[in-house]
Amino acid sequence: MVPDDPGVLVVGAGVIGSAVAYHVARRGRPVVVIDADRQPSLTTRASLGVLTHFNGGSNPLSRLYRDGLDSFAGLAVELGNETGIDIGWRRCGGLDLVIGDADESEARANLTYNQGRQCRAEWVDSDGLRDLEPTVVRQARAAVFYPDDQRVDPIRLRQALLQAAVQRGARLYLGEELAQVARLDHETLTVRTSTGAFTAQAVVFAAGAWTGLLAGRLGARLVLRPVRGQHLRFAGGPCPQCVVRHGGFHALGADGDVVVGATVEDAGYAPEATAEAAAGLAAARQVMLGAAARPTAQQVGLRPKPKGARPMIGPLREWPQVFVAAGHYKNGVIMGPVTGELVAAWIDSGHAPWDLSYFAPER
Numbered sequence: 001m002v003p004d005d006p007g008v009l010v011v012g013a014g015v016i017g018s019a020v021a022y023h024v025a026r027r028g029r030p031v032v033v034i035d036a037d038r039q040p041s042l043t044t045r046a047s048l049g050v051l052t053h054f055n056g057g058s059n060p061l062s063r064l065y066r067d068g069l070d071s072f073a074g075l076a077v078e079l080g081n082e083t084g085i086d087i088g089w090r091r092c093g094g095l096d097l098v099i100g101d102a103d104e105s106e107a108r109a110n111l112t113y114n115q116g117r118q119c120r121a122e123w124v125d126s127d128g129l130r131d132l133e134p135t136v137v138r139q140a141r142a143a144v145f146y147p148d149d150q151r152v153d154p155i156r157l158r159q160a161l162l163q164a165a166v167q168r169g170a171r172l173y174l175g176e177e178l179a180q181v182a183r184l185d186h187e188t189l190t191v192r193t194s195t196g197a198f199t200a201q202a203v204v205f206a207a208g209a210w211t212g213l214l215a216g217r218l219g220a221r222l223v224l225r226p227v228r229g230q231h232l233r234f235a236g237g238p239c240p241q242c243v244v245r246h247g248g249f250h251a252l253g254a255d256g257d258v259v260v261g262a263t264v265e266d267a268g269y270a271p272e273a274t275a276e277a278a279a280g281l282a283a284a285r286q287v288m289l290g291a292a293a294r295p296t297a298q299q300v301g302l303r304p305k306p307k308g309a310r311p312m313i314g315p316l317r318e319w320p321q322v323f324v325a326a327g328h329y330k331n332g333v334i335m336g337p338v339t340g341e342l343v344a345a346w347i348d349s350g351h352a353p354w355d356l357s358y359f360a361p362e363r
């Protein structure tokens with residue numbers, strides 16, 4: 001049962017909701033997080049946690065992306081000190097492998113494109129590649145190396161954000177579904193969940209791919225749809241230090257295992273792992289790393305894909321106390337912590353910390 005006046009109510013305990021809760025709690029405001037699922041954050045748990053590529057562009061999305069990437073070194077220390085949880089952050093570098101003939105022109109085009117956005121990247125030949133990453137197949141004859149690519153463990157990141165929020169007074173209710181939001185007066189909302197009713201000063205919809213459904217109940221139209229993604233974990237076989245990429249797939253080392261992802265599938269709200277995806281991911285691992293390895297676990301998530309290819313951050317037009325923090329699609333781990341910071345600052349001060357109109361949820 002949620003308490004009478006939670007101050008700020010965050011709906012959804014994925015990486016985005018957990019980051020919002022952490023930053024609201026850091027500001028000393030009371031905050032409650034609810035999640036319909038007793039094992040929340042399906043999508044965050046499926047994430048690879050890859051943090052790539054630096055983007056020096058000047059538009060608001062580039063800035064959000066860059067601020068996200070820049071936040072992790074400090075966040076890893078901060079959350080480690082606060083919770084004792086190692087979020088597994090490392091600046092491991094990334095490699096786009098050149099294996100077949102068609103790969104070379106694509107890799108060179110990406111190199112030029114990313115260098116044009118002030119992303120550090122360099123061409124490495126076969127010897128250079130083996131020095132950087134001896135685990136890749138011998139057929140890989142070159143690569144583009146992105147030295148600033150990073151990786152974080154998304155499960156431990158979410159857990160640390162939430163635990164740090166709880167240590168600062170946030171309360172967490174799992175298995176608690178949002179049922180209804182209504183206005184009590186111009187400052188206060190009344191909220192009904194699956195087990196009770198209470199008041200709140202602000203509500204944040206951070207419900208991932210389900211956020212549009214919640215906003216729809218308030219008459220707001222958010223164009224947001226689920227895009228399924230799967231990854232496969234392997235034990236045994238070579239374990240790369242860098243994030244290795246080829247053919248749209250990533251392979252990375254995680255606690256001695258190898259994780260390969262991710263599929264991109266239009267399957268509606270169907271979070272089922274499929275044999276077809278497992279076969280495709282195993283084949284992708286084989287192409288990049290060769291040698292046999294044993295699949296041990298398959299994860300599936302529903303990425304929240306927004307209209308306009310940019311996250312939805314800010315209040316609803318007709319509901320200034322109801323905020324949206326969703327729609328981060330393939331980059332929710334990169335942009336999650338910084339989104340939490342922005343939303344918390346906005347709720348606290350009553351205005352956006354910088355011009356975030358580009359991310360207006362209703363578009």
Ligand SMILES: Cc1cc2nc3c(=O)[nH]c(=O)nc-3n(C[C@H](O)[C@H](O)[C@H](O)COP(=O)(O)OP(=O)(O)OC[C@H]3O[C@@H](n4cnc5c(N)ncnc54)[C@H](O)[C@@H]3O)c2cc1C
Pocket residue numbers: 011012013014015016017034035036037039040041042043044045046047048049050051176177178206207208209210214228229230231261262263300301302303304325326327328329330331332333334335
């Ligand atoms: C296979 C895969 C690989 C990925 N790799 C990367 C990567 O390398 N880097 C990167 O940055 N991003 C990556 N992503 C994307 C990233 O995982 C997502 O953008 C991010 O996890 C979205 O987080 P979220 O908090 O918005 O959603 P979620 O994690 O889905 O959390 C939303 C929560 O809201 C809850 N909820 C829904 N409705 C209600 C309701 N009515 N009441 C209460 N609670 C509700 C749900 O139960 C859920 O727990 C990947 C995604 C996938 C699927």
